Amino acid sequence: MTQTSSGPKGSDRQLHLQCPVCDGQSGAPIDSAVTVPVMMNRVYGSAQDARNAARATLSLARCQDCGFVWNSRFEPSIMAYDESYENDQTLSSAFVAHLTTRARDVIASVPEAEPIDALEVGCGQGRFLQELASVGGGRLRSLEGFDPAWRGSGPEGPGGARIHRRYFDATSAQQLSHAPNVIVSRHTIEHVADPIAFLRAIRAALGPESQASVFIETPCIEWILQRGAMQDFCYEHCSLFDAPSLATALKRAGFIDARVEHVFGGQYLWAHAQATALPQGLAFTRDDVTLPQIDSARRSFIAHWRQELDKAAQDGPVALWGASTKGVTFALLNDPQAQLIDHVVDINPAKQGRYLALSGLAVLSPADSIQRGPQTIFVMNPNYLEEIRESLAAQGSNPRLVPIN
Ligand SMILES: [Zn+2]
Numbered sequence: 001m002t003q004t005s006s007g008p009k010g011s012d013r014q015l016h017l018q019c020p021v022c023d024g025q026s027g028a029p030i031d032s033a034v035t036v037p038v039m040m041n042r043v044y045g046s047a048q049d050a051r052n053a054a055r056a057t058l059s060l061a062r063c064q065d066c067g068f069v070w071n072s073r074f075e076p077s078i079m080a081y082d083e084s085y086e087n088d089q090t091l092s093s094a095f096v097a098h099l100t101t102r103a104r105d106v107i108a109s110v111p112e113a114e115p116i117d118a119l120e121v122g123c124g125q126g127r128f129l130q131e132l133a134s135v136g137g138g139r140l141r142s143l144e145g146f147d148p149a150w151r152g153s154g155p156e157g158p159g160g161a162r163i164h165r166r167y168f169d170a171t172s173a174q175q176l177s178h179a180p181n182v183i184v185s186r187h188t189i190e191h192v193a194d195p196i197a198f199l200r201a202i203r204a205a206l207g208p209e210s211q212a213s214v215f216i217e218t219p220c221i222e223w224i225l226q227r228g229a230m231q232d233f234c235y236e237h238c239s240l241f242d243a244p245s246l247a248t249a250l251k252r253a254g255f256i257d258a259r260v261e262h263v264f265g266g267q268y269l270w271a272h273a274q275a276t277a278l279p280q281g282l283a284f285t286r287d288d289v290t291l292p293q294i295d296s297a298r299r300s301f302i303a304h305w306r307q308e309l310d311k312a313a314q315d316g317p318v319a320l321w322g323a324s325t326k327g328v329t330f331a332l333l334n335d336p337q338a339q340l341i342d343h344v345v346d347i348n349p350a351k352q353g354r355y356l357a358l359s360g361l362a363v364l365s366p367a368d369s370i371q372r373g374p375q376t377i378f379v380m381n382p383n384y385l386e387e388i389r390e391s392l393a394a395q396g397s398n399p400r401l402v403p404i405n
Helices: 010-014 047-051 093-108 127-139 195-205 221-227 243-252 294-315 325-334 366-371 382-394
Strands: 027-029 034-037 055-058 060-063 069-071 116-121 140-146 162-164 182-186 213-219 255-263 268-275 318-321 343-345 376-379 400-403
Touching: 034 325, 093 127, 093 182, 093 213, 093 255, 093 268, 093 382, 116 127, 127 140, 127 182, 182 195, 195 213, 195 243, 213 221, 213 243, 243 255, 243 268, 294 318, 294 325, 294 376, 294 400, 318 325, 343 366, 366 382, 376 382, 382 400
Parallel strands: 116 140, 116 182, 140 162, 182 213, 318 343, 318 376, 376 400
Antiparallel strands: 027 060, 034 055, 060 069, 213 268, 255 268
């Protein structure tokens, strides 16, 4: 990640931007513009291709009314989510346990006497649909998913699901075999520039009388800001919620009784709401929290981790564990020329042997990483620390593991 030469002009700071969630006029920039790779979960066939990956501008604004944070320079037209998009995290047992818990929540939301018609918007390769099938068993009547990145040759997905290779929109309901009584969308709304339109399309697909449940999972902006987790900001995540702004968005789209929990060690929000016939009145008052200044947080993040990388590099090869958003961004912030970090480890075979956007760092399997003898591994997500320690120890490797945040 490189700072743009100019940064925001003085007058930009005075801009009042309209909030995409509550339509309030009190959005204000909270960050200098930075240049970042467009796609985070795309890995490249050569280091040269990786260094030439497409770039775009990240410039965050925050609504002082509802708390929503968004990229005010986001251009939806340059995004391309297709079959080459790779974001499978389910090779980690900590993540699978998280999926199972979420699937149990979803299935439990439908009264026991009713059959379950479940829909997932942004279902990827159907891993969560499979989890729903295994938890829901015979109670499932229909199980459908939508994702432009679906790679199957036909609609048959895991767990008996039908998967449509397309974005979900207001016209998608016509393709469903049953009106769903539960809808899930995990790690999708943060990629959408107009989250209200996205949620209203879901609401419209349910039919006017529906009282279906909706579940939304997305990263928590409070968690990122409180931890100064600068490696979590990326171009793909153009819409970032805290609990109140996610509840506000659901309410504006025609859902009631939004309950928002913090899950996965606080990193994600998990919202559950009910469809209702009439959108309710809105109230946007909130106590303004002291906003950490992202620019200064980013500077101290870089100062701290660059020093840690420097020290670690004196002990021998340094690796990062995790070749998705956090790893790509951590490398660009702290070692953009890849002079201190030797390689990145990822357990996803689809990423191994390929290269990270802009830094051009090689992604290796754990076994290939061990061959290069890393003395220190910076672990991008602390939720996986113990799992990583155990798996390395089982292969006779005991490097120093340093969790980020
Ligand atoms: Zn707002």
